Amino acid sequence: MKTNQETTGPESSEASARKMLSRAREFLRMEAEALHHLARTIDDQICTVANLILRSNGIVAVTGVGKSRLISEKISATLASTGTRSIPLNPTDALHGDLGRLRSEDILLCLSNSGETEELTRFVVAARPLGVTIVAMTGNAGSPLARMSDFVVDMGSMPEACPLGLAPTTTTTAQMALGDALALVMLEQRGLSSEDFARYHPAGSLGQRLLRVREVMRHDDRLPIVLEGTPIKLALLIMYTTPGRPGAVVVVDGHSSLLGVLTDRDLEPIIDQEDTIFSNPIESIMHRDPPTIAPEAPVHAALDLVQRTSREHLVIVDDLQHVVGLLAASDIPGFSCTSAGAKTRIPLAS
Known part of the structure; x- marks a missing residue:
């Protein structure tokens, strides 16, 4: 005799796959809607920061903790590839000697959705006596990080796509998109040509093209x-x-x-x-x-x-x-x- 599991297994598997696909699409829509909302609500502070970087003779050090640190590395790489001197900086490493990478003419771009991450705020406190300009990219404009920063790019509050509401998903997508927007408006302001861009990407098919x-x-x-x-x-x-x-x-x-x-x-x-x-x-x-x-x-x-x-x-x-x-x-x-x-x-x- 066939068991109930043997009888209903394939159907259950197909139904499960359809449900998973439906949920995946829903998660993507949630993140896309968050970006649409961000595009409508972002203010001219991002322009202020862009002009600040364009006038600066220093580097842009991008930092964050956890998932935001991973996004900071991507943003730093995008800035570097579009004509802005930039380095990623791990807050923990900075507090153990890498703070010496910063100079007074540099800009420290800090990523934190909550603006309350202890390792990051400790880093900012240690960096301020060096004379660097502090820029916060956060979803909480009233946070400790925002209050101790010179400029704040406010993403606004947004729900995570995570069904538990815990894993950084929508917020890290927004951070990455804002980093791209910042890099690209500066690319346009510099008048960077495709030939200029190629100089930063000499290897691979992009450079060869x-x-x-x-x-x-x-x-x-x-x-x-x-x-x-x-x-x-x-x-x-x-x-x-x-x-x-x-x-x-x-x-x-x-x-x-x-x-x-x-x-x-x-x-x-x-x-x-x-x-x-x-x-x-x-x-x-x-x-x-x-x-x-x-x-x-x-x-x-x-x-x-x-x-x-x-x-x-x-x-x-x-x-x-x-x-x-x-x-x-x-x-x-x-x-x-x-x-x-x-x-x-x-x-x-x-």
Whole structure:
């Protein structure tokens, strides 16, 4: 005979899943509604704080306790990535020596929904004699934290989405959103461009999409370049003494037009030959058709070219095909080559 559990199990499981999904949606709606309410009620104090930071020569130290500390790390990271010098600061660590990270020109942004967290208020009391500006982001404008702060960004009282009304949920979502809003209004005020933004995000797909080749290429004294007819020995000397050791040297004619490139890879066939070969002109062993790219090309296009041609060096040329730079694969942010073996180093002939 089947038990009642065996008979009703699948149906109960499906009903439970539907109930869970319904509750998940309800929790999300509660947090979304709290953000809508915050967007309507937030006052111009956030603008005051934004202008304060924009005029400051110091850093913004962001702090909190518990879940607010985790949010403070995210806000600090967002500020840093949008042009504001910022560090996260743990109140406990600050009370045990990290207070020395702060200077009088700095701003201390304190996150606490209740504004009554003991570790945080103790930190603020210890930080005030340093002359730092204290900013509270709190849901309780009458709290001890708010009273001892120079500026208060008031989130207002809001119920937690937690069915017990205990776990920080809605309030931490509001803190994160306010931190984003603060960072983004300052981004706009600074007139930060996508190119500026890319400088703070050089690695990964974001940096490769926004960065331009000219921003990472080797040029001026870091560009190893020789004229046609240069002896291999001298070309190698230039290759290996150029700052950054690029592992390549570009060959041009008298008009700076590209003729070829000599890399470590191109030297491999002559390893076992007589030393006299090093007196031959560089044209005898250089690679005559190196891949080229324009300085304004996006970095991801350079990475595609490296992968497509299997050449580790790209020559940067302008509209007139004059050489203006060199880009090694290792110069590309986020590039990794797991299959590349050790480079061959050729001793200079005496």
